[in-house]
Amino acid sequence: MSDVLRVEGLSISFGGLKALDDLSFSVADTEVFGLIGPNGAGKTTVFNCITQFYRPDAGAVWFAPGAERLDRAGHHGSDAIDLVGEPVHRVIRYGLVRTFQNVEIIPELSVLDNVLIGGHVDFKASMLSQMLRLPGARKEEAQYREKAREALSFLSIDHLADQIAGGQPYGVRKRLEMARTLMAEPRLIILDEPAAGLNESETEQLADTIRQIRDRFGCSVLLVEHDMGLVMNVCDRICAISFGKFLALGTPEEIQRDVRVHEAYLGERDDD
Ligand SMILES: Nc1ncnc2c1ncn2[C@@H]1O[C@H](COP(=O)(O)OP(=O)(O)O)[C@@H](O)[C@H]1O
Ligand SMILES: [Mg+2]
Numbered sequence: 176m177s178d179v180l181r182v183e184g185l186s187i188s189f190g191g192l193k194a195l196d197d198l199s200f201s202v203a204d205t206e207v208f209g210l211i212g213p214n215g216a217g218k219t220t221v222f223n224c225i226t227q228f229y230r231p232d233a234g235a236v237w238f239a240p241g242a243e244r245l246d247r248a249g250h251h252g253s254d255a256i257d258l259v260g261e262p263v264h265r266v267i268r269y270g271l272v273r274t275f276q277n278v279e280i281i282p283e284l285s286v287l288d289n290v291l292i293g294g295h296v297d298f299k300a301s302m303l304s305q306m307l308r309l310p311g312a313r314k315e316e317a318q319y320r321e322k323a324r325e326a327l328s329f330l331s332i333d334h335l336a337d338q339i340a341g342g343q344p345y346g347v348r349k350r351l352e353m354a355r356t357l358m359a360e361p362r363l364i365i366l367d368e369p370a371a372g373l374n375e376s377e378t379e380q381l382a383d384t385i386r387q388i389r390d391r392f393g394c395s396v397l398l399v400e401h402d403m404g405l406v407m408n409v410c411d412r413i414c415a416i417s418f419g420k421f422l423a424l425g426t427p428e429e430i431q432r433d434v435r436v437h438e439a440y441l442g443e444r445d446d447d
Contacts, residue, residue, distance in 0.1 A: 181236075210399045210414050415435070
């Protein structure tokens with residue numbers, strides 16, 4: 176087994192607060208990996224440090240975009256990249272895509288158009304040729320629309336393609352956001368609390384969808400969750416963190432039994 180992502184010694188502070196403190200973990204090729212912790216543990220901050228929305232104070236984020244993966248002996252391989260310091264648009268082009276904790280859509284656009292804007296990263300035709308409607312650009316646009324429809328169909332919302340995105344129920348907007356990630360031909364998809372706001376049956380469907388995406392696209396998934404239900408159901412391995420520090424790593428069964436994890440969740444503040 177080899178890794179697609181390796182986080183090494185990640186640290187970041189906000190003012191006096193150490194949001195992440197020397198955190199390390201690895202996500203294996205085609206693995207569904209869960210990152211859990213109580214509210215305020217630093218999960219979203221890990222996310223933002225990986226995708227370079229935040230620049231960590233210390234540490235590395237090794238990512239293997241090509242066929243070659245990071246091997247466990249600590250060799251990073253010739254195509255591995257330390258994402259720290261890379262611009263966000265390049266991170267996406269490497270095949271690392273994310274969804275947001277709050278669904279980000281353009282409400283005035285159709286469901287299909289919202290998916291289309293997500294895949295702009297490999298839209299080769301220039302703006303000029305699009306404006307001039309050159310044959311190459313038209314062909315590319317058609318292929319592109321086809322790909323977006325496939326992504327919608329994969330998430331079972333293709334029948335809503337031409338409807339306005341704004342009025343759709345929350346569950347549909349979540350699916351729309353996931354369809355958008357598929358447009359970027361992901362190596363690694365990072366999902367921040369995808370089950371938040373979903374009911375029990377929607378959460379079960381989401382678990383199926385995550386597995387299907389992994390199987391069909393051969394990518395890895397990093398799932399950031401506060402809620403234990405989904406991670407226990409869908410993850411191969413789980414890393415628990417608390418106050419920005421590593422707490423435990425193991426299979427869902429091992430994490431469920433772990434006393435340190437229970438204590439961390441018990442100590443959670445009620446006002447969150
Ligand atoms: N941009 C920021 N500025 C200041 N503090 C932040 C910022 N982002 C996160 N934090 C703080 O870092 C800690 C971890 O937050 P976060 O990563 O959002 O936790 P989680 O996603 O696990 O609930 C919290 O104490 C939070 O207030
Ligand atoms: Mg969060």
